[in-house]
Amino acid sequence: MIIIVDALNKDRFGDLLDEMFKLRARVFGDRLGWEVEIIDGREIDQFDRLDPAYVIGLDDEGHVVSCVRALQTTGPHMLSDVFQVLLDGEPPLRSATLWESTRFCVDTQRLCRDGNTMKAVSMATCELMIGSLEYARRSGISDIITVIDPVVNRVLKRSDNAPYDYVGSTKQMGKVPAMAALLDCTEERINRVRAFAGITHDVFASEDAVRDLLTARHLAESGRVTAPSDWSAMILSDAQEPLPTVLVEDIQDYCRAQIEAARTEEERADALRLVGVLVREGIHPALHQVVFQN
Amino acid sequence: MSTDLIDLGSESRNAGSFVSFLDQICARFELDHAAYAGTNPVASAVHGYVNYPDAWKRHYAENGLHRIDPTLLVASRSIAPVDWSRLDQTAGFEKTFRDARDFGITNRGLTIPVRGPYGDIGMLSVTRDCSATEWEKLSRQILPDLQSVAVHVHDTVMRSDVLSRALRYPALSTREREILQWIAAGKSQQDVGDILGISHRTVEVHLRSGREKLYALTTPQAVGRAIMLGLIYPL
Numbered sequence: 001m002i003i004i005v006d007a008l009n010k011d012r013f014g015d016l017l018d019e020m021f022k023l024r025a026r027v028f029g030d031r032l033g034w035e036v037e038i039i040d041g042r043e044i045d046q047f048d049r050l051d052p053a054y055v056i057g058l059d060d061e062g063h064v065v066s067c068v069r070a071l072q073t074t075g076p077h078m079l080s081d082v083f084q085v086l087l088d089g090e091p092p093l094r095s096a097t098l099w100e101s102t103r104f105c106v107d108t109q110r111l112c113r114d115g116n117t118m119k120a121v122s123m124a125t126c127e128l129m130i131g132s133l134e135y136a137r138r139s140g141i142s143d144i145i146t147v148i149d150p151v152v153n154r155v156l157k158r159s160d161n162a163p164y165d166y167v168g169s170t171k172q173m174g175k176v177p178a179m180a181a182l183l184d185c186t187e188e189r190i191n192r193v194r195a196f197a198g199i200t201h202d203v204f205a206s207e208d209a210v211r212d213l214l215t216a217r218h219l220a221e222s223g224r225v226t227a228p229s230d231w232s233a234m235i236l237s238d239a240q241e242p243l244p245t246v247l248v249e250d251i252q253d254y255c256r257a258q259i260e261a262a263r264t265e266e267e268r269a270d271a272l273r274l275v276g277v278l279v280r281e282g283i284h285p286a287l288h289q290v291v292f293q294n
Numbered sequence: 295m296s297t298d299l300i301d302l303g304s305e306s307r308n309a310g311s312f313v314s315f316l317d318q319i320c321a322r323f324e325l326d327h328a329a330y331a332g333t334n335p336v337a338s339a340v341h342g343y344v345n346y347p348d349a350w351k352r353h354y355a356e357n358g359l360h361r362i363d364p365t366l367l368v369a370s371r372s373i374a375p376v377d378w379s380r381l382d383q384t385a386g387f388e389k390t391f392r393d394a395r396d397f398g399i400t401n402r403g404l405t406i407p408v409r410g411p412y413g414d415i416g417m418l419s420v421t422r423d424c425s426a427t428e429w430e431k432l433s434r435q436i437l438p439d440l441q442s443v444a445v446h447v448h449d450t451v452m453r454s455d456v457l458s459r460a461l462r463y464p465a466l467s468t469r470e471r472e473i474l475q476w477i478a479a480g481k482s483q484q485d486v487g488d489i490l491g492i493s494h495r496t497v498e499v500h501l502r503s504g505r506e507k508l509y510a511l512t513t514p515q516a517v518g519r520a521i522m523l524g525l526i527y528p529l
Contacts, residue, residue, distance in 0.1 A: 007371035075409025096445035139374035140437030
């Protein structure tokens with residue numbers, strides 16, 4: 001099943017995103033050897049700080065088995081900022097109806113582990129492709145430019161989802177080559193992938209259904225994993241370490257999350273008061289004032 | 295959906311022309327109201343244009359609703375259009391729209407977030423008072439065009455100061471230029487695809503990108519502007 005996680009619902013699905021960043025670390029860092037930064041077992045880059053949308057695939061137990069990241073091409077994205085070499089020095093395409101997709105990956109390890117064959121991998125891959133194309137299509141997007149390696153390119157072709165063209169040329173990025181491919185978000189393409197995989201059902205799960213699944217999974221797991229009993233001791237021992245750098249964006253995100261998560265007026269007032277204090281201390285940037293002109 | 299939109303890129307830009315452009319958007323897409331808000335960090339300016347009734351604008355300003363309105367604050371962080379039904383659980387929504395009915399304003403609407411290259415963000419919000427089914431059908435139908443229109447308004451507003459205009463000189467790729475050059479020579483998109491040995495879809499995606507980079511809504515306008523800027527030759 002597929003769920004879209006973006007800035008609007010990420011507070012509800014922090015655990016899902018964390019698992020996704022770990023999957024990306026295993027796939028792009030360990031397996032493919034891309035030159036990505038991995039901190040604490042998670043692969044997170046500058047574009048993850050730009051409020052992208054993630055299309056995330058889950059198995060029936062609620063484990064993340066696939067993911068891809070989408071950004072608008074009108075703003076900062078990978079092809080305009082870090083993958084320009086793929087475009088032979090040409091400026092990137094920029095269009096309101098063109099999204100960029102990056103970090104497409106599938107957890108082959110998990111999908112194959114219970115004696116499953118590549119069939120499970122293929123199904124998860126197709127479900128992710130269908131989810132991405134349908135999400136883009138219903139957002140009014142006509143085309144997707146996707147940064148992929150030749151392996152994913154072959155997977156796309158094999159799934160009756162071949163790119164209709166490429167922009168720029170294939171270039172060695174670190175240990176592996178990368179390329180920018182174009183996919184249309186037409187019903188014909190979606191139907192082709194659906195037919196190939198034999199998927200006729202709605203691939204999207206509701207936020208509530210996914211949340212319930214995750215809660216059930218965590219409950220089941222908490223029986224097996226013993227939690228550290230004394231948190232205060234852990235925090236005290238950590239106090240010797242140098243303090244981690246906290247970004248302004250993190251503080252803003254935190255404050256926004258607090259305000260949005262407030263359930264009562266008091267909670268909301270408290271959250272706003274915190275922002276006020278942080279603004280006064282120069283820790284949080286001043287809030288934008290929207291002024292309507294006529 | 296027959297009315298054509300006047301291309302903002304060629305107009306002398308002032309607040310009046312933006313508001314009348316919002317009126318055109320409403321007329322063309324069968325909408326009640328439209329609003330644009332955007333921040334330009336380069337010029338450290340905030341812009342807002344609406345064609346809501348004056349009474350609602352006053353009420354909105356007097357009550358400081360812009361500080362809690364989730365159709366502004368929350369929607370801007372999405373990459374996809376945000377239907378307001380996705381926001382109605384948030385605290386600010388109920389407060390913002392509680393009195394809206396009295397002003398003839400519906401809470402059936404959507405916001406298209408736009409991100410620009412220099413950290414600039416914009417939002418085009420549109421509303422229509424109608425049944426849920428009708429809204430579902432209409433929004434699905436108009437979204438692709440509305441996406442382009444939102445970026446068009448945003449780019450034009452963001453270019454309204456000299457510094458931003460200099461920064462936003464259209465950066466066309468070789469492919470985008472050669473396609474526009476063949477179109478200027480009178481070739482159809484199909485012809486251009488055949489001449490360059492690329493698919494019709496590739497021509498289309500580059501043409502659309504070139505058009506938007508030139509701040510044009512139509513291909514003839516884009517061709518004219520590309521010639522004016524010396525990016526292609528007049529034939």
